[in-house]
Amino acid sequence: MSKPAAISPRNRLAGLGEARHLGLVVALVLLAVVGLVTKFDNFATTSNIVSILTLAATIGVITVGATFVIIGGGIDLSVGAVMALASVWATTLATQSYGPWVMMICAVLVGTGAGLVNGLLIAYGRLVPFIATLAMLVAARGLAQRMSDRKTQLIQTDNSAIVDLSTTRLLGIPLLVYIFALVVVLGWVVLNRTTFGRRTYAVGGNPEAARLAGINIRRHTMLLYALSGFCCGIAAILIMARTTTGSSTHGDLYELDAIAAVIIGGTLLTGGRGTIIGSILGLLIFTLITNLFILNGLNTSDQLIAKGLIIVVAVLLQRRNLKERAP
Amino acid sequence: MLVMRGIVKQFPGVRALDGVDLDVEAGEVHCLLGQNGAGKSTLIKVLAGVHQPDEGTIEFNGAQIRASSPIDAIRLGFATIYQELDLVEGLSVAENIFLGHEHARAGWMNRGAANRAAAEVLTRLGHPEIRPKAEVGRLSPAAKQVVSMARALSHDARLIIMDEPSAALAHDEVANLFRIIRELTAQGVAVVYISHRLEEIREIGDRVTVLKDGRTVAVGLPARDTPTSEIVSLMTGRTVEYVFPPRATGSPGDEVLRVEHLTSPGAFADVSFEVRAGEIVGLAGLVGSGRSEIMEAVYGARRATGRVVLDGETLRRGDVVKTVRKGMGLAPEERKAQALLLDQSVTANITLGSLPGFATFGWIDRARERAEARRLVEMLDIRPPDPERPIKTLSGGNQQKAVLARWLLGGRKLLLLDEPTRGVDVGARAELYAVIRGLAEQGIGVLLVSSEVPEVLGLSDRVLVLREGTVIHQGDARELDEHDVLDMIMNGRAA
CATH class of the missing domain: 3.40.50.300 (P-loop containing nucleotide triphosphate hydrolases)
Known part of the structure; x- marks a missing residue:
């Protein structure tokens, strides 16, 4: 290694300025340029940018939780299904009779509870994360269908306070985007400034070292999945606000988008390395692609192909970076 | 049969081999001795094609060779039985023995033939009770050792390198191991044998090469007659001077x-x-x-x-x-x-x-x-x-x-x-x-x-x-x- 000095703390604070995020920022700018060139009139409008952010908000909150789990060396496939279950549970007639606050608390509790079950199965039942959360994916979706009788549950006008999250705007931006931003900031703080975050890197990067250093890795693993579930609960509130409904079909395949965003953002699937900022940039890239394809009236199938290519290219580029950085 | 000259292998920060010579003759058990870190493991990895030497020559049956991968080494007729067994636990005994050279036609495994051949090799090793279809992960450490040995034999190896093969074995199993080694050497196979137990070396070994700090300090000593004190002296007396801090003078605490x-x-x-x-x-x-x-x-x-x-x-x-x-x-x-x-x-x-x-x-x-x-x-x-x-x-x-x-x-x-x-x-x-x-x-x-x-x-x-x-x-x-x-x-x- 001939690099004279490590990344200075100041630079690290900025995050965006770090070399490892530079590629993502460049990709984002390139996509924006493509948008400007192809559909200037529609792309550069406030309403389009707001719609991109609104679209990104729900998966974005899930992505924050997924980043923790993946840095901690695990995987959570159940996020979309858990969010759907939380949205259904919070919009049953029984829950709705208690008003909007109880509905929101319900969504968060259901999400956290499902995450806790994942965590217990993985940390103490010693199930492989892939299997435990796959089971939760299937089961949570089934439970959501049973509770809702496969019907879409509308939010009653009495509880429109939840819908206000998407309709009320502050400085032209819906409240739910602020919630998304708040979750991202909190996620960043927890990951970078607390013992919990530091231990997440340790548990994912070298579980043996973490254990020998006296960290309770089982309890930590359990908490990581509970955190992911908690984020799914928040995401359920956002999707209820956006669609005015709770439904067992919400969040289909969100797990794939969330995991893809995390990977594009430079987090290793093997754990121990990654950033919240990277994940969010990865997610914005994905959302921007969707937006560009829609604006240009292109086929959704082509959009999927483009996303697949981006995942592969991103990982190949990162691997080259890793090699260069190795001592 | 095998002649190694001036083998040097450098790792970052460490010169693991610093000019090693080794002569092994057909049909002999050649023992390699040295303290931990003397370079024994690195040397056998060079022979097994895992590491490439930075300098030096290797001759086999008069021809200069270069094993640049484990596959090359196996083709040359070198088989290695490592200290940490390299078996695939989820596969059967027969599958492990023939891993990499399966009884197969166009990718289609002939399991019957493989099981029969495995049973034959295991019987030859004196362990007919190990079933070829058994899953290796369920075997005892000693049985795994036998499977590892069977794999080496299945290659028709001319030179078998054994890294502390007796470490995982009980006393009577060691006797069985020696019987197999004697059978092999009678057929002209050469064995490079690494062990820390001097009594074993006396019993099975023909000649001894001693390594210290990555160098050969003695070549071809007679295994039976060299006095223990001479061998120990050769292994000790490091060339590197260690500087230790002075011990505490006061009496220790609670x-x-x-x-x-x-x-x-x-x-x-x-x-x-x-x-x-x-x-x-x-x-x-x-x-x-x-x-x-x-x-x-x-x-x-x-x-x-x-x-x-x-x-x-x-x-x-x-x-x-x-x-x-x-x-x-x-x-x-x-x-x-x-x-x-x-x-x-x-x-x-x-x-x-x-x-x-x-x-x-x-x-x-x-x-x-x-x-x-x-x-x-x-x-x-x-x-x-x-x-x-x-x-x-x-x-x-x-x-x-x-x-x-x-x-x-x-x-x-x-x-x-x-x-x-x-x-x-x-x-x-x-x-x-x-x-x-x-x-x-x-x-x-x-x-x-x-x-x-x-x-x-x-x-x-x-x-x-x-x-x-x-x-x-x-x-x-x-x-x-x-x-x-x-x-x-x-x-x-x-x-």
């Missing part, structure tokens, strides 16, 4: 660790000793003598019967988290796999074991954390002196200092050091020794394990000598020299 009748079946039995504050106690012994396992048991990472008392309190075994909270720290043998967060900064690695001390309600006081890390980096002279640098960019010695620094925080009472200088270049060792002695001077009890006998003797106040899981000697380190200890380890009798 007892911090007491181990009573610690027993783990198959690893060690009835081990008792104590460590006092400010004292360094060393465990000397070979790989497999139980020294690392004892350390793991003390730390609570391995189940064992008996009692471990830390500072007057009996520890619950199997609970590492509690053990750390009570004030024990471990610098494990596999630094990279067990101690370091390679992607993280030096600071994060140092504070990993004492994070709650830097946090209020989970919030890390980064300024204080950095200041502490900087203080330790300066105190232990970790270079480069930049706590924010990723730890993987540091040399082995400096990484190890960071691991030691981790346990300087948070008021440790006892520190366990497992091979603290592994992978650390010679120049940096003296510094590490000084750091370790400095730890003891602060009143920490230190339990040290090292395969380097001079290191254990030079650094410790008291020494326990281990052989095959039992303590055969316990006493003042100053009263022993390397020669005594090796003699005890190899011949199994106390001095």
